[in-house]
Each structure stands twice: as structure tokens, then as C-alpha cells.
Amino acid sequence: MSERPERQxxxxxxxxxxxxxxxxxxxxxxxxxxxxxxxxxxxxxLLTPFQIAYETYGTLNADKSNVVLICxxxxxxxxxxxxHPVTGKAGWWxxxxxxxxxxxxxxxxxxxxxxxxxxxxTTGPKxxxxxxxxxxxxxFPVITIADMVRAQAMLLDRLGIDDLFCVIGGSxxxxxxxxxxxxxxxxxxxxxPIATAARHSAQNIAFHEVGRQAIMADPDWQSGTYLNDAxxxxxxLAVARMAAHITYLSEAALHRxxxxxxxxxxxITYGFDADFQIESYLRHQGMSFVDRFDAxxxxxxTRAMDYFDLAADYGGVLANAFKxxxxxxxxxxxxxxxxxxxxGNRQIVHALNAAAANVSFVEIDTDxxxxxxLLDEPEMFSTLGGFIGSAAKRRGLPA
Amino acid sequence: MSERPERQxxxxxxxxxxxxxxxxxxxxxxxxxxxxxxxxxxxxxLLTPFQIAYETYGTLNADKSNVVLICxxxxxxxxxxxxHPVTGKAGWWxxxxxxxxxxxxxxxxxxxxxxxxxxxxTTGPKxxxxxxxxxxxxxFPVITIADMVRAQAMLLDRLGIDDLFCVIGGSxxxxxxxxxxxxxxxxxxxxxPIATAARHSAQNIAFHEVGRQAIMADPDWQSGTYLNDAxxxxxxLAVARMAAHITYLSEAALHRxxxxxxxxxxxITYGFDADFQIESYLRHQGMSFVDRFDAxxxxxxTRAMDYFDLAADYGGVLANAFKxxxxxxxxxxxxxxxxxxxxGNRQIVHALNAAAANVSFVEIDTDxxxxxxLLDEPEMFSTLGGFIGSAAKRRGLPA
Numbered sequence: 152m153s154e155r156p157e158r159q160x161x162x163x164x165x166x167x168x169x170x171x172x173x174x175x176x177x178x179x180x181x182x183x184x185x186x187x188x189x190x191x192x193x194x195x196x197l198l199t200p201f202q203i204a205y206e207t208y209g210t211l212n213a214d215k216s217n218v219v220l221i222c223x224x225x226x227x228x229x230x231x232x233x234x235h236p237v238t239g240k241a242g243w244w245x246x247x248x249x250x251x252x253x254x255x256x257x258x259x260x261x262x263x264x265x266x267x268x269x270x271x272x273t274t275g276p277k278x279x280x281x282x283x284x285x286x287x288x289x290x291f292p293v294i295t296i297a298d299m300v301r302a303q304a305m306l307l308d309r310l311g312i313d314d315l316f317c318v319i320g321g322s323x324x325x326x327x328x329x330x331x332x333x334x335x336x337x338x339x340x341x342x343x344p345i346a347t348a349a350r351h352s353a354q355n356i357a358f359h360e361v362g363r364q365a366i367m368a369d370p371d372w373q374s375g376t377y378l379n380d381a382x383x384x385x386x387x388l389a390v391a392r393m394a395a396h397i398t399y400l401s402e403a404a405l406h407r408x409x410x411x412x413x414x415x416x417x418x419i420t421y422g423f424d425a426d427f428q429i430e431s432y433l434r435h436q437g438m439s440f441v442d443r444f445d446a447x448x449x450x451x452x453t454r455a456m457d458y459f460d461l462a463a464d465y466g467g468v469l470a471n472a473f474k475x476x477x478x479x480x481x482x483x484x485x486x487x488x489x490x491x492x493x494x495g496n497r498q499i500v501h502a503l504n505a506a507a508a509n510v511s512f513v514e515i516d517t518d519x520x521x522x523x524x525l526l527d528e529p530e531m532f533s534t535l536g537g538f539i540g541s542a543a544k545r546r547g548l549p550a
Numbered sequence: 551m552s553e554r555p556e557r558q559x560x561x562x563x564x565x566x567x568x569x570x571x572x573x574x575x576x577x578x579x580x581x582x583x584x585x586x587x588x589x590x591x592x593x594x595x596l597l598t599p600f601q602i603a604y605e606t607y608g609t610l611n612a613d614k615s616n617v618v619l620i621c622x623x624x625x626x627x628x629x630x631x632x633x634h635p636v637t638g639k640a641g642w643w644x645x646x647x648x649x650x651x652x653x654x655x656x657x658x659x660x661x662x663x664x665x666x667x668x669x670x671x672t673t674g675p676k677x678x679x680x681x682x683x684x685x686x687x688x689x690f691p692v693i694t695i696a697d698m699v700r701a702q703a704m705l706l707d708r709l710g711i712d713d714l715f716c717v718i719g720g721s722x723x724x725x726x727x728x729x730x731x732x733x734x735x736x737x738x739x740x741x742x743p744i745a746t747a748a749r750h751s752a753q754n755i756a757f758h759e760v761g762r763q764a765i766m767a768d769p770d771w772q773s774g775t776y777l778n779d780a781x782x783x784x785x786x787l788a789v790a791r792m793a794a795h796i797t798y799l800s801e802a803a804l805h806r807x808x809x810x811x812x813x814x815x816x817x818i819t820y821g822f823d824a825d826f827q828i829e830s831y832l833r834h835q836g837m838s839f840v841d842r843f844d845a846x847x848x849x850x851x852t853r854a855m856d857y858f859d860l861a862a863d864y865g866g867v868l869a870n871a872f873k874x875x876x877x878x879x880x881x882x883x884x885x886x887x888x889x890x891x892x893x894g895n896r897q898i899v900h901a902l903n904a905a906a907a908n909v910s911f912v913e914i915d916t917d918x919x920x921x922x923x924l925l926d927e928p929e930m931f932s933t934l935g936g937f938i939g940s941a942a943k944r945r946g947l948p949a
Binding site: 193194289292293350351352353354356357358360361363364365367368369370386387389390393394397400402405406408409410411419421422423425426427429430433434437450454457458460489492 | 592593688691692749750751752753755756757759760762763764766767768769785786788789792793796799801804805807808809810818820821822824825826828829832833836849853856857859888891
């Protein structure tokens with residue numbers, strides 16, 4: 152087991168994407184942490200061995216002061232600006248990451264790590280438990296957002312990176328961003344939590360529980376041991392994804408995109424086929440998801456989000472999480488986001504104000520719902536680009 | 551097969567409920583419609599034979615001018631003010647129906663019919679297809695809201711009731727109310743659609759599709775033939791119910807009722823048990839539902855709602871559905887209802903205004919979400935009670 156991350160620059164991106172990868176100086180890597188470096192989880196378990204798969208873009212400067220850490224969302228991954236190795240699809244944040252973009256790969260050294268518990272190379276329930284020689288399944292320890300961030304910090308230690316110029320992420324990525332700022336205040340110069348909350352709401356726990364029950368209701372889930380029998384609870388996972396996907400959009404966006412339009416037909420069929428475009432779209436979302444995501448990872452990561460309640464670790468007062476912070480914050484929300492509504496983002500701002508932190512807040516007017524942070528939102532680009540640029544100047548980074 | 555409805559006054563309500571049943575003069579009945587009276591469905595199918603199970607409360611007056619028809623919602627039934635024969639629970643609208651209540655059983659003769667396609671006595675997919683001798687399953691014809699209303703009208707014909715003093719219903723009951731007013735304008739004196747829409751939105755179709763996919767993903771569903779093998783896709787149906795149930799509430803109500811409270815424990819367990827009260831509550835909602843509802847009925851009735859688009863039958867102009875109407879309308883919505891938001895109810899009001907109809911509109915301020923129409927909402931009681939009382943006076947009914 153290597154003490155140093157393996158550079159896997161020989162990964163072959165799909166045709167046409169090579170030029171992007173070169174432009175961004177994209178590198179894929181995996182860092183292994185052996186028995187000498189266990190991960191101490193909130194549950195009390197010491198996880199060992201484990202590994203973290205990550206992508207980097209751009210070039211680390213001499214004093215390592217230009218690092219941007221991107222934290223991904225529930226079903227995201229490290230491929231923020233690289234093609235996905237399974238689907239071949241372009242990076243999920245190419246709107247934000249690249250030369251001349253808000254997260255400018257010509258200026259910053261960008262790191263995006265696959266989170267603990269996920270399934271794209273970082274250790275999670277689909278990996279082999281060395282104690283049994285079989286896939287962990289539900290014997291993988293339950294993890295938290297703080298555990299994810301702790302693992303990320305270990306990778307930075309490994310890379311000799313003391314502090315981060317900027318931590319940024321949307322949704323669960325925003326939770327990690329808040330956790331970073333709270334747990335490692337001296338390591339975070341600027342933090343940008345987007346479309347997130349300092350704790351998961353009852354409604355959001357409810358939606359997650361529906362997804363988990365859909366997975367667990369699938370007989371191919373087999374109490375989580377499906378991988379050992381070469382099975383996959385694809386139907387349950389697809390239902391979970393479909394339910395979740397509705398929450399990522401807005402009623403207005405669904406009405407605009409689909410309305411009651413029929414799918415390749417002129418009349419309703421009086422049947423249960425996908426008469427409506429929205430049905431066909433949702434089915435596609437469900438089916439394509441199962442090809443790239445592990446069902447148990449979905450259980451673990453949704454649970455980590457449910458458990459997230461930052462104030463609870465600070466005497467129930469969110470402001471205490473940011474006491475004395477010198478990090479500068481930019482909090483962003485979207486008007487039509489009903490999963491992580493502006494009210495929850497504003498609670499973060501209020502807590503930061505109460506801690507006398509340096510904080511900007513922007514509510515971006517859009518009908519695209521929660522997923523707006525992944526989409527073409529010029530106001531988001533200009534606001535966050537401006538904030539990051541100003542912070543870079545303050546940090547003394549060359550323009 | 552009887553041409554006249556059988557009176558089944560010998561049904562035994564659970565202990566303690568007898569007095570209510572007597573107070574309301576509750577009667578359970580089933581009307582059979584044989585080959586001489588097929589039901590012409592929108593799909594072109596002639597359904598025969600079929601039957602309608604219904605409850606009545608109060609006493610029909612001499613000129614049959616005091617009939618109130620209550621239309622129930624997706625998973626509702628005819629037991630508006632009678633105990634449910636399976637669960638033993640009290641009637642679902644005891645807040646509205648009874649002596650001295652807005653739907654006053656001392657003044658009005660109240661009829662509540664189990665809708666076509668449902669599973670509480672009216673013909674639906676769980677019943678025996680006379681052509682095969684087996685349960686219909688998916689060979690039951692797909693039905694529409696208009697079909698449900700057409701069947702209801704046939705029952706009224708059977709009972710010799712020409713017109714209705716009032717038609718009232720929430721959610722899918724509101725859709726039926728609108729359909730009644732549009733299809734039989736001369737038979738409806740007053741109409742009260744509550745928390746509804748003149749067409750099902752893309753988001754609502756999406757949520758229904760998730761529920762259907764959850765049912766169909768359950769291997770015990772067996773392409774709809776489960777009853778013939780004494781199986782029940784209970785897990786899939788429970789997931790469908792859980793997802794739907796979230797949409798019946800509001801984020802504020804969930805926060806108020808549950809927040810992040812833990813269920814019978816002081817700490818999170820780092821596991822997938824129901825740590826949070828909201829999880830436990832949702833699981834209970836799912837599990838108790840499957841005891842009283844048929845999975846195929848859920849498919850058929852959600853489909854009928856998806857297909858509902860009243861304007862489409864009137865040249866795409868909703869106002870045309872109400873052209874020349876003499877019915878007086880009262881439309882009610884709830885501020886926190888995001889499933890059938892005020893905007894959709896207001897579209898009905900605008901169409902009625904465009905048709906120069908007599909219409910009142912009230913948006914009731916509550917945090918209880920869509921289900922508010924089933925709950926203790928004093929403003930709803932006073933508004934609808936006032937409207938019904940005034941309409942009764944106008945109708946010449948004795949106070």
C-alpha cells in the first residue's frame with residue numbers, strides 16, 4: 152500500500168474531452184491510507200484502510216496558497232471538470248470550473264475529492280472489508296458530514312497543503328463547506344456554501360427516508376449484501392432517484408419544460424405507459440442513475456446528510472460554530488429552491504453575522520429550483536466570480 | 551342482480567361509533583348496474599356489470615332538494631362520517647359532516663360514493679372480471695375523473711335524484727366537483743371545489759409516476775395479477791404512500807410536528823433504523839395504508855387524476871367549461887398547500903369570472919399543507935358553512 156498518492160494520468164477520457172482535460176491540466180489520483188493512518192469516525196469506529204479518489208485541475212503555486220476545494224453533492228463525484236468514466240458525460244461543474252471561469256483553473260489549483268462512503272473510488276460500502284474479504288454492505292460504518300471533511304483534511308495533509316484559499320460546494324457540498332469552516336477555521340480563507348442548510352430539515356429527512364425505503368424494499372437489495380451475489384437493487388434505486396429528482400427541480404421549471412406535453416403521441420393512451428414527457432424524463436433519470444451509483448452508497452450518504460446539524464456540535468447555537476472566524480463567507484441561495492430554501496441559507500447568514508464574520512449573501516432569482524447551482528446561472532457566475540476574485544486579491548494571488 | 555340498491559343497515563360499526571351512526575342516520579348501500587345499464591367510459595370501453603358502494607347521512611326531503619354530494623380524494627372512501635370497516639377509524643370528514651356542522655346532517659341528505667376504480671365496494675381492478683373469472687388487475691379499463699362522475703350520476707338517476715343542492719370535495723374530490731359543474735350544470739345548484747386544480751400539473755404527475763413505479767417495482771405486484779396468487783405488493787405501495795404523504799403536508803407543519811426530534815432515543819444510533827420521529831411517522835403511514843388500500847386501485851386513480859384537464863374538453867379554454875352556468879361556486883385553497891397551490895385554484899376562479907359565474911374565493915391561512923381540508927380549520931368551517939347556509943336559503947331550504 153503506497154504512502155503516496157498514485158497519479159493515474161493515463162485514464163482515457165472519452166473522445167473530444169482530451170483537449171478539455173489538457174486545458175485544465177486534469178489529473179486523476181487515489182491516495183491510500185493504511186493502518187498507520189486510520190480515520191476516526193464520529194461513530195467511534197476507526198476506519199482502516201481507506202482510500203480517497205480525487206481529481207485536480209490547474210497548478211499548485213509555490214507557496215501552496217491557491218488551492219480551491221470543491222465539495223460535491225449527494226450523487227456527485229470528483230469529476231467536476233473531467234468526463235465521468237462510466238457515463239462519459241462531461242464534468243458536472245464545467246459551468247464554474249475552467250480557464251477564465253469563476254473557479255479559474257489558470258489561477259487556482261482545484262481539488263475535488265470523492266466523498267467518503269461514495270462509490271467512485273473513495274472507500275465506501277461497495278468496497279471489500281478486509282476483515283471478511285467481502286463487500287462491506289451494511290457493515291460499513293455509518294458516516295457523517297464531519298467524517299467526510301476529516302478524510303478530506305487527511306488528504307490535504309498528505310499533499311502538504313496546510314490551508315485552502317477557498318472551499319465551495321452546493322447542497323451537501325455546502326454542508327461540507329460549513330463543516331470545513333467550523334472545524335478548521337484557520338485552514339479556510341474563503342468559504343462559499345451554496346443552496347444548503349446548517350441542518351437537514353424534517354421534510355428533507357422524510358424524502359431521504361422514502362428513497363432508502365424504496366431501495367430496501369427491493370428484494371435484490373438483500374439486506375445490503377447484493378454485491379456478493381452479483382445482484383443490484385436497480386428498481387428500488389431508480390425509484391429513490393425519481394423521487395429525489397423531483398425535489399431538485401421546481402414546479403415552474405417542470406411546467407415550463409414539460410407541462411402536460413405528451414411523449415411521442417397525440418392522444419393519451421388510457422394506459423400506464425409514459426404518456427407524458429415528464430414521466431418519460433423521470434424514468435430516464437431513474438434508469439440512467441443506477442448505472443453509475445451504488446445503492447448502499449445512497450443509503451450512507453443520505454444518512455450523513457440527515458445527521459447533519461452543525462449547531463448541535465456547538466451547544467445548539469449555530470453562531471458558536473463560527474466564533475472568532477477569520478474566514479470570509481459568501482452564501483448563495485435560489486428563489487425557487489424548495490429543498491434548501493433561502494430561509495435555511497439565511498439562518499447561516501444570521502449565525503455568521505452573530506459571530507461578526509465577514510459574510511456576503513445573495514439570493515439568485517431563478518425558476519430552476521435546487522439544481523440551479525449546476526446550471527447556467529449568469530447571476531451566480533458573476534456574483535461568485537466577483538467574490539472569489541476579490542478574495543484572491545486579498546489573499547495576494549496574482550491576477 | 552338487483553335493480554335497486556341493497557340497504558345494508560346491518561353493518562356493525564366499531565364500539566362507540568354506533569351513536570354517531572344513529573345521530574347521522576347513516577346508511578351503507580351498494581347499487582348494482584347490470585348489462586342493461588353499462589357505464590360508457592372515456593376510453594370507449596363499456597363497463598358492465600359494475601356496482602357503486604355509498605354511504606348516506608341525514609334524510610332526503612320530500613322534493614329531493616336537499617342533497618349534498620361529497621366527492622372523496624385519491625385514497626379516500628365513502629366513509630366520510632362513518633367508521634371505516636377495515637381500520638375502525640372514525641369518518642374522514644367528521645369535522646365537516648354532522649348535526650350542526652357545515653354539511654349539516656339535520657338539514658341535508660348527504661351522499662358519499664366510493665369512486666369508480668377504488669377498492670371499498672365500488673367496482674375496481676380488484677374485482678372479478680366476469681369474462682375471465684379472475685380479478686381484473688390491469689385488464690380493468692383505465693378510467694377518468696369524468697368516468698367517476700358519470701357513474702355517480704347514474705347512481706343519482708337510480709335514486710331518483712334529479713339535481714344536487716351542493717357538490718363538494720377536496721383534492722381529487724375538487725376535480726370531481728368541477729367535472730360535475732361542467733358536465734351537468736343543471737343538476738348542480740352549488741359547487742365547492744377545495745384545494746384542487748382544473749388540470750394536474752407536471753410536478754403532480756411526476757409524484758404520481760414515482761408512486762406507480764414504486765408499486766410496479768415490487769415483484770409481488772406481478773404485472774398486476776397479485777390477487778390471483780394471494781400476494782400483495784405491500785412494500786411498493788407503502789413507498790408510494792410515503793412519498794405521497796410528504797406532499798400532503800407542508801415543510802412548516804413537519805418542522806412544527808417533528809423537527810429533528812429523535813424517536814424514543816437520546817442519541818442518533820449511526821444506523822438505518824428510524825432515528826427520527828419523522829421517519830417513524832412516515833413508515834407508519836406507509837404500513838397502515840397497505841392494510842386498507844389496493845395497489846392497482848392506486849395506479850388507476852392516480853392515472854385518472856393525471857389525465858384530468860378540464861379545459862382540454864372545452865377547446866382549451868377553461869371558461870368554456872362553465873359557459874352559461876347558473877351554479878354558484880365557492881373555491882377554497884390553503885396558503886401552505888404546495889401540491890394544489892392557490893395559483894391553481896385561482897385559475898378556476900378566473901375561468902369562472904370569465905364565464906360570468908357566481909363565485910366566491912377564499913384562501914385560508916394555515917401551515918397544515920394540502921391535508922388542511924381534512925383537519926381542524928375554523929376559517930374553512932366558517933367560510934364554507936356560511937356559503938352553504940346562504941345557498942340553502944337561496945334554494946328555499948328550511949333553516
